[in-house]
Amino acid sequence: MSLWFELIASGLITGGIYAVVAIGLNLQYGLMRILNISHGEFLMLGAYLTWLAHTVLQVNPLAFLPVVALVMFVAGVLVYRLCFYRIVSTAPAVEVIEARSLLVGFGLLYLVQNLAYLAWGADLRGYSFLVETLEIGGARFNLNRVVVFGFAMAASLALLAVLRFTLIGKAVRAMMQSPTGAQLVGIDTKVLHPVVFGAGLALAGVAGALLSTVFEISPAMGEPYTVTALIVIVLGGLGSALGSLLGGFLLGLVETFGMHFTSPSLKMVLSYGVLIAVLLARPKGLFTR
Amino acid sequence: MGIVHFVRGAAAVALAAMAAVPALAQDVRIGYAISRSGPGAPGAQTSQEPNYIMWAEQVNAAGGLNVGGKKRKIELIGYDDRTDAETMLRTYEKLMTSDKVDLILPPWGTGLNFALMPLAQRHGYPMLSPTATGRKLLSLKNPYFFPLLQQPDVMMEALATFLKARGTKTAAVVHVDELFGLEQAAALEKAFKEKGIQIIEKKSYPFGVKDLQPVLRDIKAKEPGAFIALSYPPDTFLITAQSKALAFNPSAFYAAVGTAFPIYRDKMGAATVEGVMGLGTWNPKSGPAAKAYFDAHVARWKKEPDRWASAHCWAGLQILQQAVEKVGLDRKKIRDYIASTEFDTVIGKIRFKNGENVSTPGVVSQWQNGEFEVVWPPERATASSQFPKPGWN
Numbered sequence: 001m002s003l004w005f006e007l008i009a010s011g012l013i014t015g016g017i018y019a020v021v022a023i024g025l026n027l028q029y030g031l032m033r034i035l036n037i038s039h040g041e042f043l044m045l046g047a048y049l050t051w052l053a054h055t056v057l058q059v060n061p062l063a064f065l066p067v068v069a070l071v072m073f074v075a076g077v078l079v080y081r082l083c084f085y086r087i088v089s090t091a092p093a094v095e096v097i098e099a100r101s102l103l104v105g106f107g108l109l110y111l112v113q114n115l116a117y118l119a120w121g122a123d124l125r126g127y128s129f130l131v132e133t134l135e136i137g138g139a140r141f142n143l144n145r146v147v148v149f150g151f152a153m154a155a156s157l158a159l160l161a162v163l164r165f166t167l168i169g170k171a172v173r174a175m176m177q178s179p180t181g182a183q184l185v186g187i188d189t190k191v192l193h194p195v196v197f198g199a200g201l202a203l204a205g206v207a208g209a210l211l212s213t214v215f216e217i218s219p220a221m222g223e224p225y226t227v228t229a230l231i232v233i234v235l236g237g238l239g240s241a242l243g244s245l246l247g248g249f250l251l252g253l254v255e256t257f258g259m260h261f262t263s264p265s266l267k268m269v270l271s272y273g274v275l276i277a278v279l280l281a282r283p284k285g286l287f288t289r
Numbered sequence: 290m291g292i293v294h295f296v297r298g299a300a301a302v303a304l305a306a307m308a309a310v311p312a313l314a315q316d317v318r319i320g321y322a323i324s325r326s327g328p329g330a331p332g333a334q335t336s337q338e339p340n341y342i343m344w345a346e347q348v349n350a351a352g353g354l355n356v357g358g359k360k361r362k363i364e365l366i367g368y369d370d371r372t373d374a375e376t377m378l379r380t381y382e383k384l385m386t387s388d389k390v391d392l393i394l395p396p397w398g399t400g401l402n403f404a405l406m407p408l409a410q411r412h413g414y415p416m417l418s419p420t421a422t423g424r425k426l427l428s429l430k431n432p433y434f435f436p437l438l439q440q441p442d443v444m445m446e447a448l449a450t451f452l453k454a455r456g457t458k459t460a461a462v463v464h465v466d467e468l469f470g471l472e473q474a475a476a477l478e479k480a481f482k483e484k485g486i487q488i489i490e491k492k493s494y495p496f497g498v499k500d501l502q503p504v505l506r507d508i509k510a511k512e513p514g515a516f517i518a519l520s521y522p523p524d525t526f527l528i529t530a531q532s533k534a535l536a537f538n539p540s541a542f543y544a545a546v547g548t549a550f551p552i553y554r555d556k557m558g559a560a561t562v563e564g565v566m567g568l569g570t571w572n573p574k575s576g577p578a579a580k581a582y583f584d585a586h587v588a589r590w591k592k593e594p595d596r597w598a599s600a601h602c603w604a605g606l607q608i609l610q611q612a613v614e615k616v617g618l619d620r621k622k623i624r625d626y627i628a629s630t631e632f633d634t635v636i637g638k639i640r641f642k643n644g645e646n647v648s649t650p651g652v653v654s655q656w657q658n659g660e661f662e663v664v665w666p667p668e669r670a671t672a673s674s675q676f677p678k679p680g681w682n
Binding site for chain 1: 507
């Protein structure tokens with residue numbers, strides 16, 4: 001009993017982290033067809049900002065989350081204006097946006113990562129935070145992991161609520177369903193695109209800030225998260241925020257259970273096995289209508 | 290004597306003019322490629338490149354490198370190899386053939402050193418490699434390759450002897466699915482078998498794993514006397530944090546690469562890592578030379594060197610310096626001198642036999658009060674061991 005509980009909890013914690021990384025990326029892709037392959041680099045920036053704030057100014061990383069979100073949001077708006085605005089406004093078709101944004105994303109990936117190398121060097125960095133143990137129902141966890149899970153969930157659910165219950169959320173959903181239709185009824189893409197791109201980066205930054213409380217950080221830390229986020233997005237469906245959340249959980253659970261009942265070395269096989277199975281059975285993602 | 294020097298100098302000038310080398314021809318040019326980015330960067334920038342730079346600065350501050358009695362400044366030529374074998378090879382090829390550097394310093398990690406060995410042999414450049422280990426590399430019998438770290442079987446033999454002497458009967462092992470983990474695991478199995486320590490569980494996991502709690506939970510249930518993780522830095526951190534969460538506290542808790550990094554203590558907390566053992570060789574208490582090196586490193590870089598490969602790297606630079614002082618910049622002569630001489634270094638005497646450093650013994654180190662104390666073998670120990678390991682704090 002306690003074994004099952006622990007496995008499920010472990011899987012959900014891992015999955016929740018995957019989800020919050022994926023949602024930001026999916027938001028950008030779903031709305032603008034911008035495939036921002038440098039998503040993980042902005043996650044890394046969020047982690048470094050938090051580490052700096054904690055080690056230099058002794059700020060509590062959790063209290064610093066809003067600052068990270070704001071800084072990354074502004075950065076997102078700027079990056080959008082500098083790098084993606086022209087692509088989105090001049091591309092003749094959405095496929096062209098995908099291809100061109102992918103190239104720009106690669107450029108940003110190297111640029112941002114190397115700026116981090118210049119600024120902080122390649123050393124591993126990290127700080128000790130909430131290293132106590134939390135016992136829930138006989139199972140034991142690192143407190144910082146549980147806290148990260150809680151905040152990742154809060155951020156994801158808040159975003160889902162915004163999309164569902166607010167006017168701007170409605171506009172975003174309308175844009176996702178039918179870009180042309182949405183513009184016809186007066187939704188302003190000039191405002192919406194940068195805002196949503198900024199929100200995507202803010203989520204990446206928050207994810208990085210949270211991860212920095214658990215894992216050690218380095219300028220190359222972001223890339224694996226981008227890859228995982230892409231898997232999660234395909235699992236959950238392109239453009240579906242709820243799908244990303246559930247897709248993240250699914251991937252986390254599959255990995256945890258698979259590693260327990262087979263071998264940890266098969267982790268990659270399991271992740272990609274699920275991905276291939278979903279692509280064969282439901283090519284548009286598990287949770288799309 | 291003076292005439293010989295004059296002739297030698299004139300020849301050098303003539304050669305330099307022919308090769309159209311710019312005005313710095315009098316400097317000793319030493320080239321290398323190293324991981325400043327990519328997955329190898331944290332290791333390379335912890336254990337290796339800071340030492341290269343600090344060494345060149347120290348030598349130059351003392352007037353230069355003594356080349357057969359004449360002091361010449363060192364010009365370091367370093368490039369980023371992005372932890373990419375292709376980039377690394379092209380860089381060294383350029384350094385050796387078109388830049389014609391006098392000497393090279395090796396890249397980071399077993400894989401990249403392995404890839405560079407044939408090129409170094411072809412062009413006759415000695416490699417004093419600070420971060421390459423494995424019998425597989427030695428079995429190539431490359432006469433220009435001198436790895437400074439202890440071989441896996443030497444390290445695992447020391448661990449097995451240490452544990453046996455403390456009555457350990459069972460052990461559980463996890464290892465990372467990379468050449469390093471596989472070789473260490475094979476060496477460990479052999480050593481434990483010889484000492485009669487039974488391995489009751491052995492699992493591998495992929496590099497970059499983010500959750501090992503389910504694995505550790507199973508191992509905890511089997512109650513091994515010792516737990517050995519043949520891990521890389523990210524997993525070393527992960528395994529420590531999750532073992533603590535599970536209150537998995539065997540009598541001996543050992544993790545491989547990364548335990549010797551100061552960041553391990555700083556990130557996990559000195560109280561948490563108390564009693565954790567791992568791969569190490571030295572610490573500032575190992576002797577006056579070690580202390581001097583440690584202090585210089587802290588003064589120059591505002592960070593402590595790691596307690597394993599950093600000092601091996603420094604030892605390699607000392608060996609190179611002593612060889613050049615003795616035989617000049619003739620690389621064949623340098624090679625022969627390295628192969629046949631016993632050197633005094635920061636980690637004690639070093640002598641190579643068939644390319645292997647046969648002087649540095651297998652060492653077991655353990656975190657105690659914020660220092661990675663050497664606890665085995667007795668003649669190198671800087672503290673007595675804590676056994677069994679205290680509970681997690």
